[in-house]
Amino acid sequence: MASTKMPTRYADLEYQRTHRQLFGNSVTRPVEPVLPPGVSQAEFDRAIDEYVGVLGKDGVFTGKALEEYIDPYELWEAEGKRRVPSAAVCPTSVEELQGVLKVSNKYKIPVWTFSLGKNLGYGGPAPRLNGSVALDLHRMNKIIEVNEKYSYAVVEPGVTFTELYKYCAKNKLKVWPSVPSLGWGSVIGNTLDRGTGFTPTATHHQHICGLEAVLPDGDVVRTGQFAVSNSPSAHLSKFTFGPSIEGLFLQSSLGVVTKMGIWLHPQPQAYMSCVFDMPEFEDVATIVDVFGALRRDGLLPSTVYVSNIVEWTAMLGRRDELWPHKSPIPDWKLRELGEKIDLGYWSAKFGLYGPKAVIQAHFDELKRIVAEKAPTGRLRGDVFEGKDGKLLEATDIPEEHGGFFVGVPSLWSLPMVGYRLPKQGGGGVGAHIDYSPIVPSSGATVLEWVKTAKKICEKENFDLFCDFFMHERHVIFVNMMTFDKTNPEHRRAVETIFHNLFKEGRKRGFSKYRSHVNYMDLVADLYDFNNHAYRRFVEKIKDSLDPNGILSPGKQGIWPRRFRDQNREAIKSHL
Incomplete structure (x- = not known):
């Protein structure tokens, strides 16, 4: 018999409590039972018994436990339109995973694979196909190796960014993992979905080196030098013999990744926290052209994270407390809010890493360039170096200057999801979704896009709430929509905004780089x-x-x- 008790997902008490609150508080109507497509109740019951035979009753979940396997931000939950699994299974090893796939093949039951289900805003753990069994890999959580000399880690799917960071810190390993804005997600899950961080190894999928995957029939394959028995270069070299197949497992349904090597950044001697801001909406063109060139020529070797003032106001409080009107926040009010936190309309944040003298030389050159090409902008930098000539400890850097820019994970940005809720005590359920196209790193192109996006959002009485990540030749532009899940007006507006952004993006040849489960077919059709x-x-x-x-x-x-x-x-x- 399967368990109806929700599994404990995190050893960290803060993370487990926040996880339970996220899913428990978001459910607005009970989860109704559903069968896998084409499977009878009798067949499903037999399959559950066989899953229990493979995993034990504490590894198979049904009933109320499935509240943790739906999208906590589902737009149409109140209307009964949401993605729901029929059961959940939690293997702890490759052998157990193979057993799950054997049962699934026998009964032709679809499974929906995820590591920790924290792909929030993209569906979380919810399946694309209703009635799929949630294949939850959080119990496969071993840190197999962290190699200090060559700066890499080998992990299983259930390892979080926070766990990897703590392991490195506890063992005083001279490496800095890259982390995204929320540290409770899976290193493998985020990397396979082409997620990003903020350090020099921020483009996570580009730093995969050797992975292991279980194919749908239970066969196990390894990639690159990891496929060579006892290879000393298993996680050192991307060079291989014949076709490279690692990419087939990114955002993929071709196999279940069970081990992955990922490169880390060597702990530096010094780090400089840098902020560049400009006052006007149209200044985004200057920022993109100036910093895009710096990313391409290597002067800025890591991600430049640019956000507008609306995103930063979400740190100040709920929108109703800052602007108690339905209408979009006017420019004069945004300028006033920016003055409170000493930022212009656009701010770019990035880090410089290495020996202090090299960092200072980089920064001096940056100052010269921006003074010439962006004279109305303001560049600030704060440098931190190791004590007594030693390497710099990330924990010695104040959070406002370090945090995820130095590989220290947290849940700091999670409260932003409540930005559109009523004033404190007013109820509601905070949620978010986004439209995140790949846009050429051209100032004119990005400016034209933000003007278009602003009109689309403001037509529905939403503010342009956005950020973008600057890579060498493109930006990942994130149009964020936070909303109250219990507010029908918000839900309709968010759906309209998404489809209008998608329509305008399609005209320009823009595609999203990842997608909510509800929109995967739309994006694939591009x-x-x-x-x-x-x-x-x-x-x-x-x-x-x-x-x-x-x-x-x-x-x-x-x-x-x-x-x-x-x-x-x-x-x-x-x-």
Whole structure:
């Protein structure tokens, strides 16, 4: 018999309490039971018994426990339209995972794979296909190795960024992991979904080196030098022999990644926390052109994180306390709020890492360039160095200057989700979703886009709440919509904003780099060259590796043969 008691997901008491509050407080109506597609109740009951035989009763969950396996930010939960699993299974090893897949293949039960389910704003742990069994990997949580000399780690899917950071700190290892804005997510889960951080190894998927995956039939494959028995270069070199297949497991339903090598950043001698801000909305063009060139020529070797003043006002309190009106916050009020926190309309944050003299030389050159090309901007830098000639300890840097820029994880940004709730004590359930296109790193292009996005948001009485991550040749532009999940007006506005942003992005050839489960088919349809040749290519691989179509059907718009035709028709009205 399966358990209906919710599993403990985190050893960290703060994280576990916050996790339980997030999911427990977000449910606005009971989770109703659902069967996997094409599976009878009798077949499902037998499958559950067999899952229990593989994992034990404490590794299989049904009933009320499934409240932790839905999207806590689901837009249409109140209307009964939400993604719901039929059960959840939690293997602890590759062998148990193979047993789960064997049962799933036997009964043709689809499973939806995730590591910790903290892909918030993109569906969390919720399945693309209702009735799928949630394949929850949080109990596969070993830190297999952290190598100080070569600056890499090897982890399982259940390892969080916080756990990796604490392991390195406890063992005094001279490495800094890259972390995203929330530290409770999975290193593997975030990396496979092309998530990013803030240190020099911020583009996580570009620092994968050797992974292990279990295929839908239970076979186990390793990539690169990790595929060579006892190779000393298993996690040192991306060079391999023949086709490179690591990319097939990113945002993928072709296998379940169970181990991954990822490169870290060596602990530096010094670090400089840098902030550059400009006062006007139109100044975004200058920021993109100036800092884009600096990213390309290597003067700025790590991510430049740019955000508008609305995002920073979310740190000051709830919107109703700052602007108690339905209308968008006017420019004069935004300027007033910016003065409170000493920032212009746009602010760019980044770090410099290395020997102090090198950092100072970099910063001096930056000052010269911005004085010439962005004279109305303001550049500030605070340098920190190790004591007595030693390497710099990340914990010696004040949080406002360090934090995730020096690999120290936290949950600091989570309260932003409550920005659009009524004043304190007014109830509601905070939630967010975003539209995050890939945009060329051109000032004129980004300015034109933010003008378009601002009009779309303000038409629905929402403010332009945004940030973007500057890479060498493109930016990841995040249009954030925070809302009250219990407010029907908010939900309708957010849905309208998303689809209007998507429509305008499509006109410009912009695609999202990741997607909420509800919109995966929409995004996949953008890749239309040669009658969607890319999709057809991946579908051929999918049908070969997963003939029963059990592994994460519909993920990133890739459907197995048995679900393919019905879902192609279903999305036409949304295009």
